[in-house]
Amino acid sequence: MNSDSHSTSYQDSHKPQADFSSREDYLNHELQIIQPKRWRVNLLLRDYRIEWEDLVPGMAATIGKIVMVAAVVGAFAAPLGLSPSFVIENVRFELLIAAVLFVILISGCLNPSANLAGTHGPLLPLVPLIVASGGHPMALGLLIGFFGFLLGITKGGSLLAKLTSNGVCGGLLLYLGFIGITGQVKKLFAWAEGFDMAYLAFIVLIMTIVMYAWLEHIQKRWLAIPLGAIMAAVVALALGAPFEFVTSPGMPNLNPAYWWGENTGWKLGIPEWSHFVAVLPFAVLAVAMWSPDFLGHQVFQKLSYPKNSDKAHMNIDDTMISASTRQAVGSVLGGGNLASSWGTYIIPASIARRPIPGGAIVTGMLxxxxxxxxxxxxxxxxxxxxxxxxxxxxFLPLMEAGMQMTREGKTTQSAALVVISSVLVNPVFGWSFTMLLDNLGLVGCKERAGNLGKAGRWMIPGLTFLILCFVMALIGMFPGVPALMETFRQ
Known part of the structure; x- marks a missing residue:
């Protein structure tokens, strides 16, 4: 590729597929010539194109969005005594908020360098604790939006990403991938055992493994999501698994006053000062979880995309600004989603070798x-x-990326410590603790540690680790250690 390839516009550099020897070469070229304009208008055909491969991340993102938002809203709704119909209604509202205001408008138009703003899955287990602590969904959303915006505009997210070595990041990806696969396998067997057909889950999973291996063999791994979903549905139905459509067409209530009324929607009213105090440590932890999450998504792009495609990579700080804005706006309007980088979009998009904007439009429409x-x-x-x-x-692609990042040098030492530390507490602890040890030169590459300077070697990693430990101690996330919040109350 010529050194001045980025001096001309995308429209001038674009070539039809007929000019390339393979579809892969065409897609690689599209990644190498795209020049997204940050916080300016990007137009279809002028600045990017939509290809049929964009359907893959679009389908995966839509499935993931429905599932994750339903899980988060349901986790809030259950202790508040709200009905399943409320959850469905709020999920539909959140899908419209995400699609129209942020997926299409921001990632598809104003800033294709920002990954889509999805759902904060790792925070899901803490939602019941947030509610029990007197938390309010709007208060939590506004604080996450505030802290995330500060981290984004100060470029703190990209700084932490730069201070994370390949070993630390690879170990984090391995852990998240393995835990994710284990969780989904357990869920599938639990579902099948519910109607005395546990063998159905085994058959579906065996066929999934064979299908994935075949796609890997023919180098069409990006088709795994649509083919896997279709295959699983057909096999399950053929073997007699129960299923029925129960949700009818319609539009959710679009009035924020309804959602934040005293006797309607969430039935919580507008949050008071005490609500913000109650959710403060959870908001800090939520934003702290963003850096390793966003870093993993960006690294996956770097591993999947061809050389000279740097401009197609997601910008961590822009993604933080987008996610925090989406969080604040969505919470004010009445949604219960907790925002983060959209993993079920960016990972399939990376496998399919597609840049962010085209698939964003497809995702929004779906x-x-x-x-x-x-x-x-x-x-x-x-x-x-x-x-x-x-x-x-x-989850399988995450594990593959983690293995790829830990193949060279002394990265395996750091990766192993990330896994152990994450199992002990959680991935945030594992990431921050091992990053500190790695940057001090106690594990991993000592030459890298020596080139970081005082700030990168121990000051920033040390401060990050101490702040996160204090927040986690407040909430009670250390095994066997009582929550400091409860101690203070007593």
């Missing part, structure tokens, strides 16, 4: 369609479709 029609949501959250899509589209 989310709008699912929200309005209703019944596609039933199929997306059906366990065989959901579990297989997440395994082949997110």
């Amino acid at each position: 989310c709008i369609g699912a929200a309005v029609l209703g019944f596609p949501m039933d199929l997306a959250i059906w366990p065989p479709v959901l579990c297989v899509a997440l395994i082949v589209g997110v």
